[in-house]
Amino acid sequence: MAHFTKATSVKDWLNQRLAVEKVEKVMASEYWIPKNINFLWAMGMVLAITFALLLVSGIFLLMYYQPDVKDAFYSVNYTIMRDVDFGWLWRHVHGVAASVVFLVIYIHMFTGIYYGSYKKGREMIWISGMLLFVTFSAEAFSGYMLPWGQMSYWAGMVITNIFSLGGLHMDGLVEWIRGDYVPAQAFLTRFFMLHVLLLPLAIMGLIGLHFAALRIPHVNNQDGEEIDFHAESKKYLAGDKAGSKVMRFANDFMSKDMMVVGIYLIFFFYLVFFQYGFALDPVNFDPADGLKTPAHIYPEWYFLWSYEILRPFSVNIGLIAFGFAQVIFMLLPWLDLSPNAVPASRRGAFNIWFWILLVDMIVLTAMGKLPPEGIFSTIGLVAALLFIILWVALPFITKNEKKA
Amino acid sequence: MKNKEPLILVVVVAFTLLTYWLVEPFAHSQMHKHVEGENFAYADLSPISKTGNAQNGKVLVTGAAGCTGCHSINKESMPAAMDAVTAAGSYGVNPPDLSNAGVVYDAKFLADLIKNPAHALKVEHKFDAAKGQMHPMVPFYGAGGDIDQEIADMVTYLQSIAVSKEELTPTMAYENACGRCHAVSYEKWTQIGTKPEFKFEKESLAFDIKVLEYQESLTKYMGKLPPDLSMYIRSRGEHFISTFVENPQNQLAGTAMPRVGVTADTAExxxxxxxxAGDTKRHERASVGKNVMIFAIIFAIFALLWKKQVWRELH
Structure with a gap:
């Protein structure tokens, strides 16, 4: 057993038992961050704050929400929106944060792709990040079911139908997922469970993994520079703060994190109070009606690009393309064969690849929402094919990349 | 080293706004038909050319024109011949009380309605007299004099007994113009009136049964039960509701919903x-929103100052 002495202070008492000083050093004051990073590196903190907003607002909503097909719509739109003090605020915060969190995730992802932050020991950061993307997607989808409006019901119908896997006609699997032939009580209750328990647990575990994966390879930087963190941190601790290439996470980088968070919150609360329509779709303010299909069924904006990869093809090919789109990002560290972990701007063909991918995904997003008619369905088909071609081409264009 | 952050910010914001514009304003403009409002002018109806006389109008409304055979005028102590449920059983829908019709509805519309209900209501596709499909409201064929004068008199009479525009409340406007077909359960409104608080469940159930009986007649009359409008302000929005009320056929050709003929003021x-009913906390949202924005800006300023202080030593 370890030797304990009489504590001289509360801190000392805790230190002997929890090594708080050591923990503080590892997590904050001696967690070394390169100085040459820009505000895009603050997106992790922005995501953490948004997740906290989702968690807190979700807890308040959970106190009044009723996971019952007869009461769910009423509990959301009457009880929470009218009866509960500030219930409307929690709902708007929750709904807007659920949408904005994906905007920040996409910015975070494309930052990682642009600066090559998935290579040279950072593969686990990328993988855990993509797993977070998948669990966040499931969390968003399951949460979207809960108000039991028209779009909840019909999106639930369409998305669970995907599991019949087209020509394989696995209707039994779809019924098993739904717990019924159509979305009904069993469906709502299980998505409720997933949304408020299992998926948040998975997300929190994955966030832990994501942070842990970052600790050893360290944060990447905007110049693709290989930094000797050991030597640079010694320099910093010796007092040469300005000359060192690294800084403490706290308070040095955290002060910048909070500055970005501050600006982000202005944007976020503007959306919550004055521009929330994009996140709270009007169609979902009609109660679910299994006998009345809405004129246009579309997923939330952050799923549109992958929806549009499914849609322009015949059923079976569409499903294969869709499956491809779901897993391909995960494989990025192995499809990019270049050893260069530098910004895309210094990587020749990869730079072009990056910007085409970004624009293509925006085009897919737009076409995923528009009615699949005329020119829109042609553009959608071309964009979906381009998406697949881009990923198939990636190993070839990175293989012979010159050393940057 | 040159600071690239402003450029990066511009790129991020530009792509974000582009995506937003594509999936929201642009996509919705492609998905939904845009119907321009017509200021409730009812340009297809001819203006009333005669000056009405309220006294003569009263004689006609309560006498020769036979209005009070079906319509109550509670304000003038003329009760309805039947209760709402029985009336709906006979006519499909309970004929409205006329006490405030003169302020709720447009005068031109009322004049046309008296003369040719199916025309004013724009339901001639449903009620074609030539095919024997009569509108439950019988057209006024004249009481022997100048029919246009007689109609002008009746409209003037209805306007003379109605409350003033200022006295017309949103609830009165809704109950008169929409409430006999559309329930608003979040306001406890049913097609036969506001559901009272009952002491005994038996009474509450008896009331519900009456509502169901009314709805049964209404469903038969309209083809389907007109929807509960509790959340329509969020699901359809102001512009859609306004243009739909103005002329349902513009938004949904062939719908059984009649043109209601309300004035612009009533529609508002x-x-x-x-x-x-559906966006109850909108005023609170605006005021809380303003305060939160002020807080967020102050927070951002302090965060910025903190960052500057910490980073002074780092450069």
Missing amino acids: KVIEYLAD
């Missing part, structure tokens, strides 16, 4: 009523 009040 109906929308206010629906906003109170």
Whole structure:
């Protein structure tokens, strides 16, 4: 057993038992961050704050929400929106944060792709990040079911139908997922469970993994520079703060994190109070009606690009393309064969690849929402094919990349 | 080293705004038909050319024209011949009380309605007299004099007994113009009136049964039960509701919903009523929103100053 002495202070008492000083050093004051990073590196903190907003607002909503097909719509739109003090605020915060969190995730992802932050020991950061993307997607989808409006019901119908896997006609699997032939009580209750328990647990575990994966390879930087963190941190601790290439996470980088968070919150609360329509779709303010299909069924904006990869093809090919789109990002560290972990701007063909991918995904997003008619369905088909071609081409264009 | 952050910010914001524009304003403009409002002018109806006389109008409304055979005028102590449920059984829908018809509805519309209900209501596709499909409201064929004068007199009479525009509340506007077909359960409104608080469940159930009986007749009359409008302000929005009320056929050709013929002022009040039902906390949202924005800006300023202080030593 370890030797304990009489504590001289509360801190000392805790230190002997929890090594708080050591923990503080590892997590904050001696967690070394390169100085040459820009505000895009603050997106992790922005995501953490948004997740906290989702968690807190979700807890308040959970106190009044009723996971019952007869009461769910009423509990959301009457009880929470009218009866509960500030219930409307929690709902708007929750709904807007659920949408904005994906905007920040996409910015975070494309930052990682642009600066090559998935290579040279950072593969686990990328993988855990993509797993977070998948669990966040499931969390968003399951949460979207809960108000039991028209779009909840019909999106639930369409998305669970995907599991019949087209020509394989696995209707039994779809019924098993739904717990019924159509979305009904069993469906709502299980998505409720997933949304408020299992998926948040998975997300929190994955966030832990994501942070842990970052600790050893360290944060990447905007110049693709290989930094000797050991030597640079010694320099910093010796007092040469300005000359060192690294800084403490706290308070040095955290002060910048909070500055970005501050600006982000202005944007976020503007959306919550004055521009929330994009996140709270009007169609979902009609109660679910299994006998009345809405004129246009579309997923939330952050799923549109992958929806549009499914849609322009015949059923079976569409499903294969869709499956491809779901897993391909995960494989990025192995499809990019270049050893260069530098910004895309210094990587020749990869730079072009990056910007085409970004624009293509925006085009897919737009076409995923528009009615699949005329020119829109042609553009959608071309964009979906381009998406697949881009990923198939990636190993070839990175293989012979010159050393940057 | 050159600071690239402003450029990066511009790129991020530009792509974000582009995506937003594509999936929201642009996509919705492609998905939904845009119907321009017509200011409730009812340009297809001819203006009333005669000056009406309220006294003569009263004689006609309560006598020769036979209005009070079906319509109550509670304000003038003329009760309805039947209760709402029985009336709906006979006519499909309970004929409205005329006490405030003169302020709720447009005068041109009322004149046309008296003369040719199916025309004014724009339901001639459903009620074609030539095919024997008579509108439950019988057209006024004249009481022997100049029919246009007689109609002008009746409209003037209805206007003379109605409350003033200022006295018309959003609730009155809704109940008169929409409430006999559309329930608003979040306001406890049913097609036969506001559901009272009952002491005994038996009484409450008896009331519900009456509502169901009324709805049964209404469903038969309209083809389907007109929807509960509790959340329509959020699901359809102000512009859709306003243009739909103005002329349902513009938004949904062939619909059984009649043109209601309300004035622009009444329509505004109906929308206010629906906003109170489905977007109850909008005023609170605006005021809390303002304060939160002020807080967020102050927070950002302090965060910026903190960052500057910490980073002074790092450069």
